[in-house]
Amino acid sequence: MIAWKELLLLLEGQDVHLPAPKNLYANDICISSDVPVFATGKSPIRYIGRGQTGDVIENEMMDARWKVFEFHAQIPEADQKEVAPCTKCFSTLVIMV
Numbered sequence: 001m002i003a004w005k006e007l008l009l010l011l012e013g014q015d016v017h018l019p020a021p022k023n024l025y026a027n028d029i030c031i032s033s034d035v036p037v038f039a040t041g042k043s044p045i046r047y048i049g050r051g052q053t054g055d056v057i058e059n060e061m062m063d064a065r066w067k068v069f070e071f072h073a074q075i076p077e078a079d080q081k082e083v084a085p086c087t088k089c090f091s092t093l094v095i096m097v
Contacts, residue, residue, distance in 0.1 A: 004047060004058065011037060011065035036094055044068070 002010070002018060010016045010031060018029045039045065044066070047058035 007045075008061060008065065010035075011062075039066075 006016050006018065013034050015030065015032045018031065020027070020029045044059075045062050047055045047062065049055060
């Protein structure tokens, strides 16, 4: 699990130190470069504090860091095609957006 403030920093492109199990790693994991982050879900990521309370400002900060794509239709299973993954095409798609 990643802490809220660490996720905000990661999405902003800042250095992030994530805790690592000390029985496997001597140090925490440090992410110091841009990494693509993808998330899927039924609703946007929301801040939930103590007592199940939300925070409008925290939610606005999170919303500002995402490019959201909404899909409203699904291709019927009979029409779906199996396509081999292509890392070059995927990276081009990510950079285009």
